[in-house]
Amino acid sequence: MSSIQGRHILAVLVENKPGVLTRVAGMFARRGYNIHSLAVGPTEDPRVSRITIVAGTEAVRLEQIIKQLNKLIHVLKIVELAHGDSIERELQLVKVSATTQTRSQIIELADVFHAEIADVDHDAITIELASTPERLESLVDLLAPYGIRELVRTGTIALARGEKSITDGSKLRLRPVS
Amino acid sequence: MQVTGAQAVMKSLEQLGVTDVFGYPGGAILPAYDPLVDSPLNHVLVRHEQGAVHMAEGYAQATGKVGVCIVTSGPAATNIVTGLQDAHLDSIPVLAITGQVASGAIGSDAFQEADVTGITMPCTKHNELVREVARIPAAIKEAFHIASTGRPGPVLVDIPKDILNAVFEWRWPDTMDLPGYRPTVRGHGKMVKDALDLISQAERPVIYAGGGLVRAGAQEELFEFATMLELPVVTTLMARGVFPDRHELWVGMPGMHGHWAATKAFQESDLLITLAARFDDRVTGRLEDFAPKARIIHVDVDPAEIGKNREPDVPIVGDAKVVLGQLVEVARAKLAEVKPEISAWRATVAAWKAGHPLAWDQADEGVIKPQTAISAIAQTWGDEAVYVAGVGQHQMWSSQLIPFSRQRQWINSGGLGTMGFAVPAAMGAKVGVGRDVPVVCIDGDGCFQMTFQEIAAAVQHDIPVTFIVINNGYLGMVRQWQSLFYEGRLSQVTLPQDLPDLVKIADAYGIPGFRAMTIAELQPVLDKAHEITDRPVLIDVRVDPMENVFPMVPAGGSNDDVIESDAEWRERSAQ
Numbered sequence: 131m132s133s134i135q136g137r138h139i140l141a142v143l144v145e146n147k148p149g150v151l152t153r154v155a156g157m158f159a160r161r162g163y164n165i166h167s168l169a170v171g172p173t174e175d176p177r178v179s180r181i182t183i184v185a186g187t188e189a190v191r192l193e194q195i196i197k198q199l200n201k202l203i204h205v206l207k208i209v210e211l212a213h214g215d216s217i218e219r220e221l222q223l224v225k226v227s228a229t230t231q232t233r234s235q236i237i238e239l240a241d242v243f244h245a246e247i248a249d250v251d252h253d254a255i256t257i258e259l260a261s262t263p264e265r266l267e268s269l270v271d272l273l274a275p276y277g278i279r280e281l282v283r284t285g286t287i288a289l290a291r292g293e294k295s296i297t298d299g300s301k302l303r304l305r306p307v308s
Numbered sequence: 309m310q311v312t313g314a315q316a317v318m319k320s321l322e323q324l325g326v327t328d329v330f331g332y333p334g335g336a337i338l339p340a341y342d343p344l345v346d347s348p349l350n351h352v353l354v355r356h357e358q359g360a361v362h363m364a365e366g367y368a369q370a371t372g373k374v375g376v377c378i379v380t381s382g383p384a385a386t387n388i389v390t391g392l393q394d395a396h397l398d399s400i401p402v403l404a405i406t407g408q409v410a411s412g413a414i415g416s417d418a419f420q421e422a423d424v425t426g427i428t429m430p431c432t433k434h435n436e437l438v439r440e441v442a443r444i445p446a447a448i449k450e451a452f453h454i455a456s457t458g459r460p461g462p463v464l465v466d467i468p469k470d471i472l473n474a475v476f477e478w479r480w481p482d483t484m485d486l487p488g489y490r491p492t493v494r495g496h497g498k499m500v501k502d503a504l505d506l507i508s509q510a511e512r513p514v515i516y517a518g519g520g521l522v523r524a525g526a527q528e529e530l531f532e533f534a535t536m537l538e539l540p541v542v543t544t545l546m547a548r549g550v551f552p553d554r555h556e557l558w559v560g561m562p563g564m565h566g567h568w569a570a571t572k573a574f575q576e577s578d579l580l581i582t583l584a585a586r587f588d589d590r591v592t593g594r595l596e597d598f599a600p601k602a603r604i605i606h607v608d609v610d611p612a613e614i615g616k617n618r619e620p621d622v623p624i625v626g627d628a629k630v631v632l633g634q635l636v637e638v639a640r641a642k643l644a645e646v647k648p649e650i651s652a653w654r655a656t657v658a659a660w661k662a663g664h665p666l667a668w669d670q671a672d673e674g675v676i677k678p679q680t681a682i683s684a685i686a687q688t689w690g691d692e693a694v695y696v697a698g699v700g701q702h703q704m705w706s707s708q709l710i711p712f713s714r715q716r717q718w719i720n721s722g723g724l725g726t727m728g729f730a731v732p733a734a735m736g737a738k739v740g741v742g743r744d745v746p747v748v749c750i751d752g753d754g755c756f757q758m759t760f761q762e763i764a765a766a767v768q769h770d771i772p773v774t775f776i777v778i779n780n781g782y783l784g785m786v787r788q789w790q791s792l793f794y795e796g797r798l799s800q801v802t803l804p805q806d807l808p809d810l811v812k813i814a815d816a817y818g819i820p821g822f823r824a825m826t827i828a829e830l831q832p833v834l835d836k837a838h839e840i841t842d843r844p845v846l847i848d849v850r851v852d853p854m855e856n857v858f859p860m861v862p863a864g865g866s867n868d869d870v871i872e873s874d875a876e877w878r879e880r881s882a883q
Contacts (some may be wrong), residue, residue: 145488148437153429160430197612203434203454206488303487 137166138192139216139288142181142199143173143207143297150204154181157202163187163195167220167285173297177304178206180297182287206302211288218288221258222266223248227277228255236276243269254279313441313472314339317405318347320448323480326376328739330354330363334380335420337407339472352739352769355761357384359732361391362759364402366736368395369719370694370747372525374456375400375736380407382420385466386427390726392462393431397723398546399523401460403451404428408437410470424466433461441474446481453484458491459610460523491609495626500634502622503581503605507537507639508646510579510603512653514559515539519546519722520584520608521628526550527715529632530583536639537647540657542570544585546722549712559657563591564861565704569660571859571867574599582606584628587617588723597866607631666708667873668855676827678778678851679705685750685776686710688834693746694719694737698730698755701784704857706750728758734773735766746774746841753779753803756810763817766844774837775846780853781805788856792877810848823848 144150151170158165164186173180185195196208211218228236228250236255240247245259259269263286270281290296311319317340321329328350333341344351354360357379364375379388385406395402409418425437434454438447444467451463507513515534521527527550534541534551540559541551545566551558560567562574574580580602585591592598595617606613606620607628614623624631639646668679682705686695695710696719697703703720712718719737721729734749741747756777766773787801814821820840824833830849837845859872871877 148439149425149429152426156429194612194616201433201610201612203486203489303490305485305487 136186136188138185138187139211139213139218139286140183140185140196140199141209141211141288141296142183142205143302144179144181145204145206146172146177146179147204150179151181153202153204154183154199157198158183158185158195161195161198163191169285169287171287175297175304178297178302182285184286206304207296209290209296211290216288216290218262218286219260220263220266220284220286221260222269222281222283223256223258224270224273224278225254225256225280226273227279228253232276236273239269239272245269309478310475311478312339312343313444313467313474313476315343316441316444316476316478317448317467317472318343318349319478320445320480321349321376322347323445324374324449324452326374328352328367329376329378330360330367330736331378332357332360332380332384334384335407336381336409336469337378337384337405337472338380339469340378340405340407340467350739352735352765352771354732354765356759357387358390358728359759359762359765361388361395361402361404362726362729362732363736363739363762364404365391365395365398365400365729366696366719366733367740368400368402368736369733370716370737371740372523372716373401373740374403374452376403376405378405380420381409381424382422385424386422389427389431390724392428392464394721394724394726394729395462396431396433398721399460399520400462401455402462403448403455404462404464405448406464406466407472408466408468411439411468412470414468424464428464431462432464433459435464435466437466438468438471441471442476444471445479446484449481450484450486454486454489458489459520491627492611492625493627493630495607495624495631495634497634499622499624500631500638503624503635504639504646506579506603506605506622507539507581508648510648511650512577513539513579513581513648513650514573514577515541516562516574516580516582516585517541517543517547517550518583518585519544521547521550522715524584524609524627524629525715526584526629526632529629529636533632533636533639536636536643538650538654539581540573540654542573544588544591545707545720547585548707549717550715552713553711554713556658557654559661561707563588564593564863565708565857565859566591567661567666567708568664568859568870568872569657571861571870572660573657574602575867577602579603579605582620583632584608586613592617593861593865593867597868664872670827673828674826676824676830676849676851678702678780678855679709680827681778681824681830681849681851682706682709682750684830684834685748688831688838689746689748689774693717693748694741696720696730696734696737696747696749698751699725699727700752700755701780701788701855701857702750702752702755702778704785705778727752727755730755731759731775732762734775735762735771738771738773749773749775751775751777752784753777753781753805754783757803760813763813763819763844763846767817767819770843772841772843772845775844776837777810777846777848778851779805779810779848780851780855782853785857791854791856793862805850810846814846817844817846819844819846821846821848823850825850
C-alpha cells in the first residue's frame, strides 16, 4: 500500500491534440493545485492520449480539481485510481559509484530488486528499475552509501487491476477514424 | 465551391446567424477584411481593440446572442485580453477571431507575433489555433457552440494569415466533433424532489438569484417559481432585473454594497435556494460567517461551482431555466405539500426592507448628490431603457437605485471589475437592442477616460447611446477606501472635474453635450438629453466629490457587520 496521505493518482484521457498538456498543467498552476508527478503518452487508440497525474491534495480539493479538469474541452474522462487497486509503476535510472571492491555488492543488490544493469564503466554502474515508487526509494536508500552520482525518475503511470478498461472508445464518443 | 479561408470565416459567421461584428483590421487579419466588403455583416470599426471585445460583451448581454469581435495578431490580440477575462468571469458568450502570423513564421518572433492561444488559455472557455484551411468552418462552428452553451463564455479562434489566404472546397459541417464537451441540461429528478422537500420544511427560505439566470434567460421560470411558492427573492449584482424590483417578494441586492435587508435576510435564513449564483466574495463577505444558519440548495450548469465555496445540501447540476421548469412542474402537482408556511418570515423581511431604505442627504439647492442624479436618470429614462455601468461608486449606486424590471436591462462588469467597460459595452448593447430601446451609459469620470475614444465609432456608425458621466473628480471608490480605511490620506485619486472639459469633448465629436452643476440644473439637462434619440449625447453631471457608498461590508469582514450609513460609520469609528 502506498497510500501516502494526500497523494491521488488521476488517469486523465484527453484528445490527442496540440497544446492539451499545457491546458492541463496550466489549470493546475493557475488554481494553485500541486502536482507530484505527471506522465503523458499514447494509448491503444491513436486519437486518445493518457495523462497520469499524481496530485497532492486533500479529498475535498480533489473533487474540485476533477471538476475543473472536466471543464477542459479536450478532456474526455478522468478516473481516480485507488492505491492498492491499481498497478503503479515508475522508471528510475540511477548511476552509482563503483570500485572493484563494491561492484559485485551493487550488482547483488540490483538482483535482489530484479533491476537491470543498464551500463557499467570503470568506476560507475547505472541501474535501471521499473517498479512502485516505494521500491524505487528502497533501492536508492540501499545504494546511497556507495555514492549516487546521478538519478532520474519518470512520473507514475498506473492501470486499474482486473479486466476493466477505461479507454473504451465507443464510450468516449469519439468519431470513427476516417 | 472553392473559397479562401478568409471567405470561409465570413460565410461561417453568416451560417451561424451572426449579423453584427466589432473589430479593427491590421496585418495578419487583412485577408478577412476583404470579403467583408461584400458580406451582409454589419461591422463596427472601433478605436481600440479593447472596445471591440467590450462591445461584443455588451451586445451579448443585451441580446442573449453571441457577441463577435475580429482583430489582428500581436498587440491587437493582447488588447482584447481584458475583455476576454471579463467575459470569462461574467460568463458572457463571446467569439473572438484573431489573425496570426503565417504558419511558417510562428515561433520565430515575427512582426506582430504573440502566442495568443497561450496568452488566452486561462481567460477563455476554449481556444484554438487553426492549422489547416479546411478546418475553419468547423472551428468557428464549434467555438460558437462552446461559447453559447453550458456555462457561456469567451472562445477564441486564432487563424494564421497563410491559412486565411489558402483555398479549399467549401463545406459547412452538419455535426461537431466535441467528444469531451457535453453540458448537463436537465436536473436530476431525485435532486429536484429533495430540493422541494427542503423548501417545504423551511421556515426562513430565501431565493439567492445569480447572474446565470440572466444567461439562461430564466426570468419567467423564476417568476413562476418564486410567486407560486411565495418565496422572498434576493438578486445579485449580476442578476439585477431578473426578478422585478417592484414586486413585493423582492428583497434587494446582497453583499458588500447591497441592500441592508437582503444581506440581513441571507444571514438569518435557514435555506438559501441558490440559483445560478457562485457564492462570490463580494456577496458572502467572510465565507465562514456567511448565512451561518442556512442549508443550501445549489443549482448551476457548471458542476465546478457546486461545492467550490460552500458545500450544498442539495446540489443540482443543470441549466437554470430547465431546472426551474422542473421545480415548478413538480411543485405545482403537490403545491399544498410543498409550499412552506412562512407568512411570518415574509412579514419580517418586508419590515426590514421598509425599515432600511437607502438614504442620503440632498439639499434643495446647490451640489448634486450622486444618488440623486442616478435616481433622476432612472426616472427620466424609465423602464424601457437598458442601463450600462462601469466600475466603482457610480456602478454601486446604479445597481442599488435603478428599479429594474426585466432581465438584460442591467449590464455591468461584475466579476473582473473592468474600468472602461461601460462606454463600449453600452454601444454594443445599443447595436443589439436597436433603435427603439434607449441605452443609457452611466459612467464614472475615471472609467470614462479609459475608453471614451469609442464615441468616434458611435458617431461614425450611428449608435445613439446616452453617455452620462457621474463626475465627482475622484477615483471615487478608491477615494472612499482611503477615506475610510487609510485615515483619509488620499493618494493618487484626484481627477480634476474640468480635465478634460466633457462638453468640449462632446463638441469635438460633434454630438450634443450638457452639463449639470447644481440640483436646479439636473432635471432640465436630463430632459433635454432624453429628447435626443437619434444620435449620441454626452452629459457631465457634477456631483458631491466626498459622498460614500453605503451600506458597506468592509472587505474580508462578516456580513453581520454591515455598516448601513455614513452616520453609522462615523458613530462606529468614534468609539
